[in-house]
Amino acid sequence: KDIIHYLFSVPKTGSFTLTISFLTLFLYKYVDIHKKDEFLDLLLTVISAFHPPTYVHSLTMASINRSLTKHLLKKHPELYIGFNNYKNIDEVKKHKKDILDFAYRSALCHDIGKIYVLEFIMTYGRSLYKEEFSLIMKHPEVGAYILSQHEETKAYQNIAKYHHRYFNETSGYPEESYKDLEEAIFIDTACVADCIDAATDSIGRSYKTAKSFKEIVSEMKDYSGTRYAPYVVDLFNDPIAYQEIESILKHERNENYAKVYDIVKKNVQSEE
DSSP states (O other): OHHHHHHHHSOSSSHHHHHHHHHHHHHHHOOOOOOTTHHHHHHHHHHHHHOHHHHHHHHHHHHHHHHHHHHHHHHOGGGGTTGGGOOSHHHHHHTHHHHHHHHHHHHHTTTGGGGGGHHHHTOOSSOOOHHHHHHHTTHHHHHHHHHHTSTTTGGGHHHHHHTEEOTTSSSEESSSOOTTSTTHHHHHHHHHHHHHHHHHOSSTTTTSOOOOHHHHHHHHHHTBTTTBOHHHHGGGGSHHHHHHHHHIIIIIHHHHHHHHHHHHHHHHHHHO
16 A cells, blocks of 8 residues: 555656566565455556556546447347356346446456556657557556456456457457457457547547547448457447447546546645
């Protein structure tokens, strides 16, 4: 707890590199004491301390992912057969709450590997070097490894690992297939949810001009079947699903930024 408190106020120069190195080892060696959500809460707190925009992105993306999953369950429940050994549509419907919970919690964890490349993510005023971008591209695999080391989070490792992989697997990273995994459908929705929030956020992605939700949906329809799963993109033709996600982007994301502001303000004031 004291370490996390310190991270909120540590100068982001000089000792920052040393602090990241220490934290890397800390998370690798962390031992659970079997409190519910202990490690997941720790990961989210670390992200909020080091890089608030990634914290907001994780919360917002998780809500979008849960919304997509909810509507996909209504339209194509058969896509979830095989997950958790669900044998038929009736079993899928019976476990709807568990599926939605998995969609949300796995999305919360999807960017955890960014903790280890924050020095490059926080590079402003110049373009990234090729070598730096290559390291950033490792964050899904690093995050998957961290999640795999803890009983509480190991079920979410493949969502973290493959959320930047194209649906048709012609591009993205890492360069290996996820199609035979029981979590494949969650990877498909996570990819869409991740891109929606990233493309429309004008605060956390200040180095890019934010697109409107309408623009990113149009773009996703153009890449349906290649970068994005067609049955996920098709959900945007449903006015209810469209409006629900648009509301998350308009309202919930602002609430998440207010939440992280309060967290940082509280810790800075207590340090003073």
